[in-house]
Amino acid sequence: MIGISRRTILATVAGALSLAMPVGPIGAGAAAAQDFPAKPIEVIVPFKPGGRTDVVARLMGEKIQENGWLSQPMAVVNADGGAGANAVNRMQRGDDDGHTIVHWHHQALIAMAMELGDFSLDDFKSIGYTGGGSPVWVVNADSEFQTMEDLVAHLKADPRSLVEAVGIGTIPHFVGAMLAKEAGFETRYVTANSGADRLRLILGGNADIALFAASEYLAQGEGLRPLVYFGRERLPDLPDVPTAIELGYDVSWANPNWWLAPASTPDENVAILADALEKAINDPEIIEYFESNTLQPYWTPGAEAMEDATKQLNALKAIAETIN
Amino acid sequence: MVDAFFLLFEWQNLLFLFIGTALGIVVGAIPGLTASMLIALTLPLTFHMDPVSAVTLLIGEYVGGISGGLITAILLRMPGTPASIVTTFDGYPMAMQGKAERALALGIMASVVGGIISWGFLAGMSPALARFALQFGPWEYFTLVLMALVMLAVLSQGSLTKGLLAATLGMAFALPGIDSSIGQARLTFGSSTMLSGFGLLPVLIGAFAISQILRDAATPQSSTTMAIPKKRLPIYRSDVRYAGKLLRGSVIGTWIGLLPGIGANIAALMSYSTEKQLSPEPEKFGTGHEPGVIAAESANNASIGGALIPLITMGIPGSVTEAILIGALTIHNLQPGPLLFQNAPEIAYGIIAAYLVANVLMLMLMWGTVRYIAQIVRLPRSGLMAVILVFCVTGSYAVNSSFADVWVMVAFGVIGLGLEFCRVPLGPFVIGFVLSPIAEEQLRASLMMSDGDVTEILSRPYALLFLALAILTVAWPYVFARMRKGENAAKGESS
Amino acid sequence: MTEATRRSIADLVLSLLVAGGAVILFIGAADLPPPRFEPLGSAALPRILGALLLLFAAILALRAGLRLHRGWVAPKAEVNGADPRKGFAVLLALILYVLALDVLRVPFVAATTVFVVVVGLSIGARNWRNLLVFAGLGLVLSLAISTILSRFLFITIG
Numbered sequence: 001m002i003g004i005s006r007r008t009i010l011a012t013v014a015g016a017l018s019l020a021m022p023v024g025p026i027g028a029g030a031a032a033a034q035d036f037p038a039k040p041i042e043v044i045v046p047f048k049p050g051g052r053t054d055v056v057a058r059l060m061g062e063k064i065q066e067n068g069w070l071s072q073p074m075a076v077v078n079a080d081g082g083a084g085a086n087a088v089n090r091m092q093r094g095d096d097d098g099h100t101i102v103h104w105h106h107q108a109l110i111a112m113a114m115e116l117g118d119f120s121l122d123d124f125k126s127i128g129y130t131g132g133g134s135p136v137w138v139v140n141a142d143s144e145f146q147t148m149e150d151l152v153a154h155l156k157a158d159p160r161s162l163v164e165a166v167g168i169g170t171i172p173h174f175v176g177a178m179l180a181k182e183a184g185f186e187t188r189y190v191t192a193n194s195g196a197d198r199l200r201l202i203l204g205g206n207a208d209i210a211l212f213a214a215s216e217y218l219a220q221g222e223g224l225r226p227l228v229y230f231g232r233e234r235l236p237d238l239p240d241v242p243t244a245i246e247l248g249y250d251v252s253w254a255n256p257n258w259w260l261a262p263a264s265t266p267d268e269n270v271a272i273l274a275d276a277l278e279k280a281i282n283d284p285e286i287i288e289y290f291e292s293n294t295l296q297p298y299w300t301p302g303a304e305a306m307e308d309a310t311k312q313l314n315a316l317k318a319i320a321e322t323i324n
Numbered sequence: 325m326v327d328a329f330f331l332l333f334e335w336q337n338l339l340f341l342f343i344g345t346a347l348g349i350v351v352g353a354i355p356g357l358t359a360s361m362l363i364a365l366t367l368p369l370t371f372h373m374d375p376v377s378a379v380t381l382l383i384g385e386y387v388g389g390i391s392g393g394l395i396t397a398i399l400l401r402m403p404g405t406p407a408s409i410v411t412t413f414d415g416y417p418m419a420m421q422g423k424a425e426r427a428l429a430l431g432i433m434a435s436v437v438g439g440i441i442s443w444g445f446l447a448g449m450s451p452a453l454a455r456f457a458l459q460f461g462p463w464e465y466f467t468l469v470l471m472a473l474v475m476l477a478v479l480s481q482g483s484l485t486k487g488l489l490a491a492t493l494g495m496a497f498a499l500p501g502i503d504s505s506i507g508q509a510r511l512t513f514g515s516s517t518m519l520s521g522f523g524l525l526p527v528l529i530g531a532f533a534i535s536q537i538l539r540d541a542a543t544p545q546s547s548t549t550m551a552i553p554k555k556r557l558p559i560y561r562s563d564v565r566y567a568g569k570l571l572r573g574s575v576i577g578t579w580i581g582l583l584p585g586i587g588a589n590i591a592a593l594m595s596y597s598t599e600k601q602l603s604p605e606p607e608k609f610g611t612g613h614e615p616g617v618i619a620a621e622s623a624n625n626a627s628i629g630g631a632l633i634p635l636i637t638m639g640i641p642g643s644v645t646e647a648i649l650i651g652a653l654t655i656h657n658l659q660p661g662p663l664l665f666q667n668a669p670e671i672a673y674g675i676i677a678a679y680l681v682a683n684v685l686m687l688m689l690m691w692g693t694v695r696y697i698a699q700i701v702r703l704p705r706s707g708l709m710a711v712i713l714v715f716c717v718t719g720s721y722a723v724n725s726s727f728a729d730v731w732v733m734v735a736f737g738v739i740g741l742g743l744e745f746c747r748v749p750l751g752p753f754v755i756g757f758v759l760s761p762i763a764e765e766q767l768r769a770s771l772m773m774s775d776g777d778v779t780e781i782l783s784r785p786y787a788l789l790f791l792a793l794a795i796l797t798v799a800w801p802y803v804f805a806r807m808r809k810g811e812n813a814a815k816g817e818s819s
Numbered sequence: 820m821t822e823a824t825r826r827s828i829a830d831l832v833l834s835l836l837v838a839g840g841a842v843i844l845f846i847g848a849a850d851l852p853p854p855r856f857e858p859l860g861s862a863a864l865p866r867i868l869g870a871l872l873l874l875f876a877a878i879l880a881l882r883a884g885l886r887l888h889r890g891w892v893a894p895k896a897e898v899n900g901a902d903p904r905k906g907f908a909v910l911l912a913l914i915l916y917v918l919a920l921d922v923l924r925v926p927f928v929a930a931t932t933v934f935v936v937v938v939g940l941s942i943g944a945r946n947w948r949n950l951l952v953f954a955g956l957g958l959v960l961s962l963a964i965s966t967i968l969s970r971f972l973f974i975t976i977g
Contacts, residue, residue, distance in 0.1 A: 044725075080724050083502055089726070116502065117519060168505065193504055204461060485878050489837065499847075505857075541908075543902075706943030710935040730921070764864050776857055776858040
């Protein structure tokens with residue numbers, strides 16, 4: 001309760017300040033759209049350099065610049081930390097006319113479901129999804145469980161008998177919990193906040209189950225056995241791994257590359273950005289990169305993406321309640 | 325492997341390795357700028373380079389960055405990088421006694437020996453060693469970190485209460501932010517900037533560099549706080565007697581570096597305290613004792629080789645710097661892991677070969693230019709301080725593009741100054757800050773895994789071993805003192 | 820004031836601050852959720868550390884109090900004509916510099932040049948020659964840093 005009231009006060013103060021300022025973001029936002037972009041576009045990535053979100057942002061930026069789909073280059077800025085709060089703060093500091101945007105994925109929704117930062121979907125205007133990827137659930141290759149059915153049967157017979165490596169409040173935890181809820185089993189957890197940690201625990205025999213991005217699984221290659229894939233359809237690289245839906249569990253998770261702008265960005269400028277991004281994701285080289293990294297290249301326009309995100313957020317909130 | 329060496333001798337790869345090592349040494353020598361920062365900052369430059377060149381540049385920066393820190397650690401008592409905190413314990417007193425050249429010579433030699441010995445492990449034993457460390461679960465990590473914390477308590481000098489107070493305070497400052505065990509905010513008091521907690525880099529820069537500059541600004545200009553090497557670096561034939569110590573430091577460093585999450589600073593600390601425990605004259609440590617410098621510098625360099633082992637063979641980073649290195653490889657579509665040797669042998673062996681050559685280059689560069697690099701110290705002090713302050717501000721900012729980090733740095737500068745004024749040591753403060761999140765996360769992960777059953781530790785032999793070592797570390801000084809007392813009493817001396 | 824009294828008073832102030840910090844830990848820990856996944860929970864470590872800090876603060880305060888009472892003499896005074904005002908001047912300059920960059924959004928090059936001049940002159944000798952040297956140094960340094968950061972690393976400060 002205290003948090004909420006403080007948040008409201010802060011918002012009010014911020015609002016008052018921005019009104020009082022003669023040359024502020026609002027003035028900039030009203031500028032004519034035809035000369036957009038007028039300067040390099042700052043793309044904020046809420047992670048350290050080198051991760052998938054970062055690499056995709058840089059590749060797309062390069063491709064857009066190379067083909068002149070925008071008159072200005074895209075400059076990627078990494079703002080890691082605070083479950084994305086740092087990146088959102090930086091976005092709110094910048095222009096709200098499309099010159100400052102964020103490239104994120106659905107960890108954003110998890111931060112919202114967990115009520116971590118003081119931001120919500122209302123703070124953003126969705127530019128669109130440029131493709132995405134789904135994860136797999138894996139066990140150690142020496143495990144006695146050959147299929148998902150074996151695993152579920154074992155867990156139903158002997159609840160909480162297996163250890164799942166998750167970072168509580170991160171994607172692996174939420175995806176695992178959605179499946180557990182749907183299939184009606186329960187696991188024990190062990191903290192593993194990065195893919196490297198999960199890999200270490202699985203390969204070292206200290207955990208039984210872990211979630212990996214399909215690309216992480218394929219890159220590892222040895223020592224792991226995938227049981228179920230969380231995409232809507234089977235992945236061509238993993239033809240033998242069934243989807244959760246095929247197995248009769250209504251759970252799927254796609255983690256999109258989501259481009260976001262501040263909520264007050266003019267629609268014309270968002271459209272210009274969306275146009276450039278759509279061209280980039282349809283570029284053969286980008287498609288090749290996506291496919292060789294088990295990502296699916298596709299374009300989801302802003303409004304549709306926002307609708308999908310809202311739906312996912314509600315599902316996540318239900319899981320988040322079980323944590324508190 | 326031989327091919328990889330030849331590949332390395334293509335002129336542009338050698339050039340990049342040279343540039344990387346040189347840059348690393350200079351940046352490592354400047355307090356407030358670290359190897360991981362340099363690597364993070366040059367990473368985007370490697371986007372358009374060919375992967376082997378990119379890797380050689382980054383490995384050079386890594387080796388140079390960890391090594392360069394010893395220069396300012398010895399001459400200024402400002403560890404250029406966290407890895408050389410322990411080097412200040414004996415290196416600076418030596419410099420104060422007019423033996424700056426000797427301290428530098430020993431530090432550089434120990435660094436190179438540590439590097440080369442750990443390279444031997446890296447090249448020869450990497451798969452087996454990595455497989456061994458891989459079986460460590462949360463219990464092993466927790467007891468291992470506990471052991472490090474206990475050693476730190478034994479190591480702290482001056483008032484025991486103040487040493488423990490410092491460690492506890494450091495641990496407390498690590499609390500705010502997202503509690504990594506449950507992914508929820510803790511002690512942020514509703515502020516979203518507090519969600520990221522206090523960053524390691526701003527805290528380190530603040531506590532060490534800023535507080536030091538503020539203190540120095542207050543003291544009148546005199547050469548007492550700085551030593552300037554004038555003569556050639558002395559090395560003697562009799563130094564062969566340090567071979568055992570070098571080997572011990574290097575092995576400890578390699579071993580600690582091998583364990584993910586524990587960096588070069590801890591390796592140096594462990595090696596230093598081991599050397600102190602084994603020494604017949606432990607009281608000499610901290611007063612400018614040569615083995616102190618050797619223990620610290622052989623171990624912190626050796627830890628790089630150790631940390632590269634799980635990185636290449638398993639794709640598991642051993643430190644922040646290595647996490648960035650892994651990022652660099654993935655940008656080039658290379659995923660470190662067991663398949664790296666099959667799919668991209670030029671990279672896997674290239675890293676190994678580059679590490680050895682970087683160490684040799686580091687020796688040449690440091691030996692030849694340390695007196696000039698040390699001239700940083702001779703620049704007009706006022707100008708130098710202003711420049712370092714600007715670097716501190718931009719460095720803290722650049723990591724996450726956040727001014728909150730810069731404020732954290734300023735605040736910890738003031739805190740560090742206050743603690744020093746009250747004679748509370750900063751070493752335990754910073755190490756408590758670094759270690760406590762790992763210890764807490766691993767302990768809670770252990771309990772999560774065992775459903776709250778503490779006795780599960782009994783089924784983990786390595787965890788029990790680490791726990792026993794931790795207890796022994798606490799008990800040893802008492803046992804040792806009692807034994808000595810007994811001896812003295814037998815000789816009829818009064819104590 | 821003797822060195823001994825000064826140090827004892829410093830210890831007393833430190834113990835008060837530490838105790839204050841411990842209270843903040845306890846207040847913060849009271850709001851944390853109860854353990855859910857393992858018996859310790861979020862609040863255990865803050866409480867343990869808070870208790871330890873209180874203990875150490877009490878020991879420090881007790882010792883300092885006893886020393887003051889007994890009229891203990893400090894082993895050695897090592898103050899050698901230090902001028903704390905210079906330290907404070909640099910700290911103030913640093914705070915104003917960060918404030919200028921963060922809140923006032925002063926351009927990096929301008930702020931840095933002024934900062935280098937102010938710090939240089941507040942520590943070193945104040946004369947026109949130094950003023951020019953520091954201004955030049957600040958200008959070159961800030962231009963170099965901002966070029967590297969913005970051109971190659973796409974980091975803009977401010």
